[in-house]
Amino acid sequence: MRWFAVFAVVALLLAAVVFGMSRQQGVSEVPVLQSEYERLWVNGDGTVTAELYAKPFQARRGDGWVPIDTTLTIRADGLIAPQAAAADVMFSPGGAGPLVRLADMSLTWPAPLPRPVIAGDTATYAEVMAGVDLVLTARPAGFSLTVVVKTPDADVREIRLDTSRMKAGPNGSVTAGEVSGGPVRTVDAAGRASTAVRTVRPGGLTIRPAKPQQWTRYPVQIGQEFSADKLSWMVVGQSVHGDGYVSQWRPPGTATAGLAGEYDYRAYFEVTSQPVHGKQVRAATLRIPTCEDVEAWHVGGFGPATTWTTTEYRELIGVTDCGELDVTALMSRAATERWLRISVAFAARKDQQAAEFSAPLVEVQYK
Incomplete structure (x- = not known):
């Protein structure tokens, strides 16, 4: 490993020299190290400038880096994927097989899927159950899954998904290898939130929405985020009346x-x-x-x-x-x-x- 350390030091010094010369000659600045979350430059005085981001802002594409672009596209193998994301996520083109894959996690709808309608970063699988649409939205390092209950006649008592490697985590989360998912969020058309119960079992995941109330307005959205993001962020709201909070x-x-x-x-x-x-x-x-x-x-x-x-x-x-x-x-x-x-x-x-x-x-x- 000693030769590797020497090589790394020499490479960094050469980069510093080249970088200093390029600045003097008016050549564009080029980062000497990059990842999905950071960019580092060596300055002419030998110092280093680093940009450290709280979310993925770029993705590897071949030998270079491109800005994150979650616009969905149909790949050569027929699967649906974002143009440039920090994690490998693929959506189903319809039919049998996994609904979505993220890193080494997969989710499968228990019945063949219709061909989705793609719009920007979103794929909508219409009428996966009577009166119910399934919506997948690409994120920089993952995706959101939303079950849209369009009418009270849909009578959705539980939602079942087949899954691999998933287990219950702390504080209402789930994990599958490097992938994590937050709590299930249920919101009606008036913005009212209710609680859904999620159960993780070997090979499967079940979500049981709260029983509809007289005040429930449709459509009702039941969903959660899944991410392979290495960093976390969230929004917390405290009621101004002091009688509760929301956590996203x-x-x-x-x-x-x-x-x-x-x-x-x-x-x-x-x-x-x-x-x-x-x-x-x-x-x-x-x-x-x-x-x-x-x-x-x-x-x-x-x-x-x-x-x-x-x-x-x-x-x-x-x-x-x-x-x-x-x-x-x-x-x-x-x-x-x-x-x-x-x-x-x-x-x-x-x-x-x-x-x-x-x-x-x-x-x-x-x-």
Whole structure:
């Protein structure tokens, strides 16, 4: 292994020299190391600049990298897959066989499937049961599965799926190898949430929706997210009346911090800190794409059942200035103590309108 270490050091030094020359000559900057979550450059002064993302932002394509694109396409083998994703996910073109595959997990509908209608990142399998559609939506590192109960006549008492390697996890989650799934979410057309019971058995998964009430409005959507994402994020809402909360594990779309409807929301994200282990951090900036003032808190680990009353709030990092915040001290501690990840919660300031933003990133310069 010694020769490999020597080779790696020489390669990095050569990259630094070439990079410095290219900057002097006006050549485009090229990262010396990349992954789905990070990009690293060697600067002309020998320091390294790293962009660390809270969600996958690019995917490997051949020998290069391309931006994440979850638009579905039909592959040469007939399977349906996103254009560019951070994890291998494939949807059924209809008929028998697995409904969806993600990494080494598969889910199979217990009957032959109709040919799906594809629109953007979504495949809809109509009438898989009388009055019921099945919808798969591609995500950057996974997919969401939604059963749409269109009318009360559908009378869906349970939903069964055949699955491989799945087992129940903590706090309402499920796991299958590197894949994890959050709690089942049931929402009616008026936005009212209800609880579904999920049972994992050898080779199968069963979801039993809550019994419809007089106030239930159709269609009702029953679904959950499955992801092979190496990092986690979630949104938690506390009722302004103090009588409950909602928890959304890896939800699609943007994050929310602040009052929206009858809930006050906070957003939680993880960012890797492994690239700075043992390094001297010169500067670090956290960025979220919003100009609302948002509080950022360093928090303990979080999971599908986290609420902000169960969150370990370690310290207030600060308040963003048009989406930016100096986190040099925090990243320096992460480098010295070799934290694997940094967990941050975002909250709106008192009496401020809700802020909506996509995933944050941290830009770090280190030696």
